[in-house]
Ligand SMILES: Nc1ncnc2c1ncn2[C@@H]1O[C@H](COP(=O)(O)OP(=O)(O)OP(=O)(O)O)[C@@H](O)[C@H]1O
Ligand SMILES: O=P(O)(O)OC[C@H]1O[C@H](OP(=O)(O)OP(=O)(O)O)[C@H](O)[C@@H]1O
């Protein structure tokens with residue numbers, strides 16, 4: 001019989017980087033492992049929080065969304081903006097649906113569990129921060145980033161050290177690695193929740209004498225408490241670092257992160273419907289995110305012909321639109337004759353350039369300028385879809 005247990009290991013565990021496999025006793029940490037027990041007599045197999053990969057014959061495609069934390073609401077909002085509203089019967093129910101996509105089940109999970117379940121094949125798609133994919137995916141080639149920039153959850157995984165004391169004049173990873181203080185007896189102590197990415201980064205940067213401790217939050221307190229010399233944690237505005245007298249250093253950014261759509265390769269290749277659903281979600285996300293930075297601008301312009309109006313429009317730097325202005329005659333009846341003295345112009349304008357565009361329109365005789373939000377810009381091609389097909393070898 002197979003039982004799955006989760007428990008806390010309390011003890012003195014840390015990783016000494018100079019010898020990859022050695023686990024030495026240095027510092028108190030609390031690590032959470034999922035352990036699968038095959039029988040009362042067989043040895044325990046630690047599988048990094050994952051249950052073993054197993055085949056599944058379910059017919060529904062599953063997407064994991066963050067159940068809590070700062071990514072949860074933003075993920076639902078983004079899907080809603082793409083007309084993919086999630087219908088959840090009550091907030092404590094972890095399964096939900098997106099009525100627009102009938103064969104898709106939504107499962108609310110903690111971000112790290114979304115990545116673990118993607119690796120295990122229990123989810124097919126997920127939305128999480130790139131930092132979480134890197135940390136819990138541990139380089140698994142079966143994890144494919146389908147959309148790498150969902151434009152929320154911006155932060156970076158960074159190494160930070162105190163501004164004071166022996167670190168006062170240390171401003172780069174190189175200077176940190178060259179400090180004479182770090183020896184096998186007195187290694188650099190790093191506190192981090194990123195127990196895969198942290199050690200990997202330090203090793204890649206040539207830091208030999210390093211130990212790690214971990215905690216579930218408020219890591220920025222560790223140096224002032226005397227528990228650690230440095231931390232590896234997420235930074236967004238930088239306020240938490242500043243308030244705790246810590247600084248980032250040159251070369252110390254490990255990952256630039258934001259929300260991403262991630263999928264399991266096997267799911268995309270083998271699960272019926274998974275690739276089609278991914279295609280639809282990708283199309284909507286790309287078209288929506290592209291549109292979000294733009295306004296539609298319509299205006300009237302007096303002119304003798306569409307070509308003459310177009311020439312005036314194209315003489316201005318901010319009025320060329322995506323592929324050029326759309327110009328249509330506005331017909332009216334004067335003295336019994338139908339004429340077109342006015343033309344309606346329609347262009348897309350980046351939100352940042354809106355006021356400049358309005359000024360330029362007025363300068364060339366535009367009137368009655370109307371501004372409306374854009375929901376989607378569907379291009380002929382979805383660049384990330386091409387990329388995905390090529391990654392899958394299709
Ligand atoms: N300060 C921040 N600003 C912006 N995005 C952040 C910030 N901190 C984390 N993130 C992003 O949001 C994701 C979720 O972080 P959040 O702290 O909300 O949840 P969590 O870390 O899973 O939960 P908890 O902190 O309660 O353990 C992170 O993986 C990261 O991608
Ligand atoms: O650069 P800032 O904008 O100050 O944000 C950085 C902080 O945000 C996250 O913490 P969170 O709010 O998730 O709290 P936690 O420590 O409980 O995870 C992260 O772990 C940092 O502590």
Ligand SMILES: [Mg+2]
Pocket residue numbers: none
């Ligand atoms: Mg957090």
